[in-house]
Amino acid sequence: MAKRPTWYKPDLQLSARMLLTMFLLGAVYTIFLFILFRLGVSAILLLVIAAVILCVQLFFSDKIALYSMGAREIDESEQPQLHALITRLAAQANLPKPKVAIVDTSLPNAFATGRSKNHAVVAVTTGLLNRLSTPELEAVLAHELTHIINRDMTVMTIAMFLSMVASLLVNMLMWAGLYGGFGGRRSRDNEGGSIILLVWLVSLLVYAISFVLIRALSRYREYAADRGSALITGAPENLASALMRIEGTIQSGRIPDRDLRQAQGVSPMMIMPALKGENGLEIFSTHPSLEHRIERLQNMQRQMERAR
Amino acid sequence: MGLFDTLFGRQKPVNMSAERLFALSTAELTLRTSMELTPAGEAGIVFQGVASAPFKEMQRELNELMQFASQNNPTRARAWEDDLGGKWFLLEGQDFQGLVTMAHMVSQNLVEHGFGDRLLAAVFRFNDERSRPVYWTYNYKRSSFYPFVPRPDSHSHHRDNAEELHLSTAMEQELPMEKELERWYALWDLPF
Numbered sequence: 001m002a003k004r005p006t007w008y009k010p011d012l013q014l015s016a017r018m019l020l021t022m023f024l025l026g027a028v029y030t031i032f033l034f035i036l037f038r039l040g041v042s043a044i045l046l047l048v049i050a051a052v053i054l055c056v057q058l059f060f061s062d063k064i065a066l067y068s069m070g071a072r073e074i075d076e077s078e079q080p081q082l083h084a085l086i087t088r089l090a091a092q093a094n095l096p097k098p099k100v101a102i103v104d105t106s107l108p109n110a111f112a113t114g115r116s117k118n119h120a121v122v123a124v125t126t127g128l129l130n131r132l133s134t135p136e137l138e139a140v141l142a143h144e145l146t147h148i149i150n151r152d153m154t155v156m157t158i159a160m161f162l163s164m165v166a167s168l169l170v171n172m173l174m175w176a177g178l179y180g181g182f183g184g185r186r187s188r189d190n191e192g193g194s195i196i197l198l199v200w201l202v203s204l205l206v207y208a209i210s211f212v213l214i215r216a217l218s219r220y221r222e223y224a225a226d227r228g229s230a231l232i233t234g235a236p237e238n239l240a241s242a243l244m245r246i247e248g249t250i251q252s253g254r255i256p257d258r259d260l261r262q263a264q265g266v267s268p269m270m271i272m273p274a275l276k277g278e279n280g281l282e283i284f285s286t287h288p289s290l291e292h293r294i295e296r297l298q299n300m301q302r303q304m305e306r307a308r
Numbered sequence: 309m310g311l312f313d314t315l316f317g318r319q320k321p322v323n324m325s326a327e328r329l330f331a332l333s334t335a336e337l338t339l340r341t342s343m344e345l346t347p348a349g350e351a352g353i354v355f356q357g358v359a360s361a362p363f364k365e366m367q368r369e370l371n372e373l374m375q376f377a378s379q380n381n382p383t384r385a386r387a388w389e390d391d392l393g394g395k396w397f398l399l400e401g402q403d404f405q406g407l408v409t410m411a412h413m414v415s416q417n418l419v420e421h422g423f424g425d426r427l428l429a430a431v432f433r434f435n436d437e438r439s440r441p442v443y444w445t446y447n448y449k450r451s452s453f454y455p456f457v458p459r460p461d462s463h464s465h466h467r468d469n470a471e472e473l474h475l476s477t478a479m480e481q482e483l484p485m486e487k488e489l490e491r492w493y494a495l496w497d498l499p500f
Contacts, residue, residue, distance in 0.1 A: 006422045007358055015316040022315070080465050080496070087493045088392050091428050092356050094322055094449040096490030118490070135393065150317040224317030231319050234358035234426065304360040 007304055008231060011224075018220045022159070025213045029162040032206040039195055039202075050165045058115050058157050065113040071101040071123040082129070085138055086122060086145075093145050093232050098122050108132070108246045111270045112144035113153060120148040131249060136242035139233050140271050146228025152221050159217055163210040169203040211284075218286045226293055227300065236297040236304070246272050247290050324424035326415040328451045328484050332432060332444060333408045335482040343478060345434040345442055350500040351399040351407045353414050354390075355426045366421045367395070373417065383410045388499065394428065398500060407432065415448065424448075429493070431456070433500055442475065444483075445495065452486040453479075456495060465496055 057064070066073070076083045083100060090097045098112070098120035108127040114120035122144045124137075132140065147153070173196060230236035273287045282289050313320060339345040357363060371387055374397060378384040383401030390396060397414050399407050411430045418424055427448040434442045443456040455475040457468040472492070476485050486492060 006425075007360065007362065010318055010320075015318060018316050077464050077466075083465075084392060084494070084496055088356075088394065088428070091447070091449075091491075091493040092426075096488055097493065138393070146317075146319075149319070151314050152317070155314070155317075221317055228317070228319055232356075234356055234360075234363070237359065301359075304358065305362070 008300070009303060011227060014220060014223055014227070018217065018224075021213055021217045021220065025159060025210060025217070028206055028209050028213065032162060032166065032202065035202050036199065039199055041199055046165055046168060050161060050168065054157055054161055054164070058154060061153050061157070062114040062119055062121050065111065066101055066121060066123065069103050069111070069123065070105075071103045071121075073099055073101045073121070082124070085134070086141055089138065089142050089145055089232055093142070093149060093228075095145055095149060096120075098145070098148060100124075102126060102129075106130075108249050109270050109272060110140050110144050112147040114148065115154055116151065117148060122148075127249070128246070131245060132242055135233070135235065135238040136245065139229050139235070139239035139242050140246075142232035143225045143229035143239060143271055145232065146225040147221075149228065150221065150224060152225070155221065156214070156218060159214055163207060163214060166203040166207040166210065170200060170207055173200040173203070215284055215286060219282070219288045222287050223293070223296060226297060230297060230300050236300045240294045240297045243272070243290060243293055322425055322449045324415075324419055324427060324448050325451045326412050326419065326427075326448060328453075329408055329412050329415070329430060329446055331483050332446070332453065333405055335479060336404050338479070338482050339434060339444075343475065344437045347404045347407070348433040348435050348441070348500070349400060349402045349404075349407075351411060351430065351432045352388075352498065352500060353397050353399070353411045353430045354394045354428045354495070355418060355423070356428060357393065357395050358423065358426060362421075363423060366418070366423060370414070370417050374414070377410065377413070381406065381410070383407060385410060385414075390497070400500075411446075429495065431495060431498065433498075442471075443495070443498070445493075447486060447491065447493070450486055450491065451484060453483045454486040454492040455479075456492070458496070465494070467494060 065071075074082075079100065079102070086100055087097055096117055098114070098117075099122070101121050101123035103109075103123055103125040105125050106127040107125055108131050110122070110124040110128055112120060112122050122141060124141070128137065128140065177196070177200070226239060229239045233239070270287075273285060282292075287293075336347065340347075357367075374385040374387070378386075381401075382403055383399060383406035385397045385399050388396040388398050397410075399410050401407055401410075411432075415424075415427050415430070418427055429448065430446040432444045432446075434444060436442055440460050441458065443458075444453055445456050446453050455472045457471045457475070459466040459468050479485065
């Protein structure tokens with residue numbers, strides 16, 4: 001079949017960056033496992049524990065996120081306009097219509113959760129509904145739908161798997177070290193002590209490196225979701241203006257502290273990081289800076305104008 | 309979507325097909341005879357816009373084309389925009405085949421200009437024996453049909469799911485039917 005013209009082009013650079021990040025993460029994890037086995041650590045129990053925690057997280061992710069955010073599922077009669085918007089966007093995104101939930105808070109934010117297309121929930125805060133115009137709201141919802149299409153919940157959970165094992169090890173060994181002293185009180189066990197110290201150091205290192213890589217991956221997934229939003233709505237500038245408006249509200253500090261702390265856990269799946277403290281270095285944050293996101297959206301806009 | 313699309317978080321344009329629309333032309337007889345549904349002579353085709361110059365140019369040309377076609381045709385078309393930003397062509401004409409052909413023409417035009425993935429649905433209104441509306445909706449991205457039956461009394465967006473399921477089962481031999489109920493997207497407050 002002849003190749004049809006399209007009004008947008010793929011972002012190969014973004015794909016390449018994701019590939020590199022995932023490759024590095026895979027490499028770090030492989031080396032980590034290799035060292036653990038060489039040092040004779042029976043990591044199997046640890047892996048099993050982490051796997052169980054992750055499976056629980058994945059399978060109950062929707063309920064956990066909704067519960068921790070205090071979100072409440074709503075039906076069509078309660079918010080006909082919101083439902084109509086999501087229906088339209090789901091049709092455009094070729095996605096089964098997700099469930100819709102609302103969080104009662106003035107903090108303007110939105111998140112998507114669920115392990116697959118058929119178990120997806122999109123949640124918005126009342127603050128978001130009150131502050132955004134319909135095209136802006138549409139853009140934010142499309143961003144969340146793209147998280148569902150891209151299975152970001154699953155991708156990020158898997159990416160975090162061994163990082164979590166490393167963090168478990170770091171914590172466990174530290175407590176063991178504090179209480180028992182490395183190598184125990186029996187003095188003949190010196191060699192064991194240094195091995196445990198080595199494992200602790202390696203785990204710490206793996207945790208630190210994978211933390212940075214996971215955050216990078218999260219930012220790339222955000223860029224991809226921004227892109228997806230623009231492709232669904234056909235108007236990148238709507239998301240740009242929505243992001244600016246949300247950022248403006250968060251910065252102005254009208255948000256009660258309780259909401260900030262509650263929001264912490266679900267941060268990677270949100271439209272904006274919920275924590276004010278996250279405006280530090282970009283390499284440590286889950287979301288790209290507003291400037292970078294808007295710059296990319298503007299580039300898309302330029303490219304769409306030229307596409308023929 | 310493939311594994312790599314998920315890994316890289318990238319979107320690809322869905323392969324759009326307007327050809328299955330014609331299945332409704334042939335199914336019309338069955339709808340009329342055994343389901344007691346008569347075509348209301350009204351239909352609509354809806355697509356999402358793109359905020360770009362090439363799209364606006366395509367839209368202008370398409371508007372002119374449809375105006376021209378309406379003058380030389382028993383089927384007439386006019387542009388309309390709903391309050392969710394969906395762009396429509398509302399079609400009117402007593403010849404059912406003419407409606408289907410015109411809907412196909414609009415979609416083909418979008419596909420040729422590279423905007424095929426903006427197509428949302430083509431909606432054909434039928435009337436039941438009490439002349440209440442039954443909409444047969446074609447989803448371009450899935451190449452499938454589904455029924456949409458709003459409850460007559462309700463302004464609060466309730467569908468007659470029982471009737472919809474009944475129609476879908478009755479017509480599944482004749483029409484490519486959408487199997488996932490979550491994809492039976494509602495289209496409220498249609499002007500026809």
